[in-house]
Amino acid sequence: MAISIRDVASRAQVAVGTVSNFLNRPDRVAVATRKKIEAAIADLNFVPNASARHLRSGSSRTIGLLVPDITNPFFTEVARGAGDTASENDYTLLLCNSDEDPKKEERHLKVLIEQRICGLLITPSFEGLAGVAELNRRNIPTTFIDRKAESLDQSSVSMDDFHGGKSAIEYLASLGHTSIAWVNGPNSLAQCVNREAGVMNSAKEKNIIISKFQVSQMRSQNGYEVAQKILESNSQITAIFCANDLMALGVLRALLENGKTIPEDYALIGYDDIGFSASASIPLTSIAQPAYKLGALAAQMIINEVEHGKNFKHEQIVFKPELVIRASTQALRK
Template sequence: MATMKQVAQRAGVSVSSVSHVLNRTRYVSEDVKTRIEDAMRELAYVPSAVARSLKHNVTRTLGIMLPNNSNPYFAELIRSIEDRCYSAGYNVVLCNSDDDPVKQSVYLRVLMEKRVDGLIVMSSGDSPDLPGLLATLKVPLVLVDRQWKSLECDTVTTDHRMGAYLATRHLIELGHRHIACISGPEHLAPSRLRIAGWREALTEAGLADDTLLLGDFTSQGGHDVTCHLLQASNRPHAIFACNDLMAIGALCAAHKAGLSVPDDLSVVGFDDIELAAFMSPPLTTVAQPKQLIGEVATELLFERLHHDRTAPCKIALQPELLVRASSAPPRSV
């Protein structure tokens, strides 16, 4: 691999002149600049990003921690963040914690060793150690999707409770009276908030909220829980699944049980992953504004990187109910 010294020798200039051209730190005549650029091309010279970052204390690299890269919701959210970072000239390092708080802490330290300029974190659960760890990281930070009251930093979330309320109210307005909820893990704040929204809508309508089953935000989990629900003597005629992957599992379980969706069972999900619109039937779901979440989170981080702002900015974006073919009035209505 060619060195800066070899480039200087090929161009017939000093090493400092090559450095000034690379870093734009001093005026260099057009003739000298052209000779240096020609020499770099001829030698296939690649500047050392590490050396440049040490000199300027900036790596143009951002770290992103996500809890589960097998969940399409996070993959689609990351795409929005990456697009915005790329257009701004930043590289991105992704770390997947697999919803493991220990792995998450290890990866956060790895990201700091890589000298990232800032972090966007989608945390794995409510680890009691995480706020303290994040507070010690001396880089700009934005939390997405999950937040802690004890940590003062920029956050971008969706109104999970309102989204679940909209989904449940939709089923109630269709005429359903026995609406089961398949939640995500209880230790995750979005799960608890979506359960609260489901309960709020039922309470408002004077209905019981006694059919709550814990899922794990996977299609397999949604399938298994729905199979259990459909075997009950008083099976529900509508299911609100707290994410689309579990709703897709519920559709599969209904099909295996010989039930027609939505004639025998209405199903509503949460997230609006791309696959939701292409299910059979297309899935009614609560859309999180993934593109906007990614853009807002990235802009908040850029603001921290390039401007002085002390007060934390906490943004809650509004979800939207997308009615498709998986929900309909019960046959008895």
């Protein structure tokens, strides 16, 4: 039979309300009484019912984290940073994965509301913004990760993806490449839209021909399949820029399987600088993002907002990604 709060009160010889205060508002309980209750809990191996406390209070110390693709090591690092910060502050992180599917994202948001999360960290799709608005209506604070908030009443920690896309094309142009394949993800993701804007801006400035290839999901197999199309196109493409490293690694595998050499036949750049990039068979040039830092900082921001309420000042923090040059790129051979 489960041990109840009444059993603890009886063992400690205090009122049930006193035990309830100890569990929820320990500062209201005298030190001597706290010690009696702690001893009773230890003797009975009592485990507090967190769900019941959440029902009474209407909230919890649980933070939701909703990411578009947990198989992507970039978001794994984001989750690790957020989780470490949450744990250090005595919060629990509840992780959800949308698989870049707006409908699944909507379902997760409903479940997180039902779980009475105290705050949400999210990399939202354009369609997911309506769900975020619903959380805000319910006074559940949200912080965007890897996407800049458009409202000053919304906190975010993001990257300047326009700059990232632009800098990759500028670098390839400096190596002499004038025909570049751009492999991008779905337009439902702001990151993809902004990276492409940077790509096209730089291409116009540098007089570069861009061949666009778009995929529904940004995974290695998608990159592999796009590479086959590039090879079949018989175009003058000499460089390939992918919107994330997973796709770039898929492209790399396909090119090598087809007897191509990197970077002699094709220069290749990815985005995110995940851990696998440096240790690939041909180390991958990439646009680096501080994934762990993004997650950790976003978690601290949401905790601060939860704990300070109306006194919290929202921020929109933007980092500039950095080009990390490795063996997958070189100057075009004349």
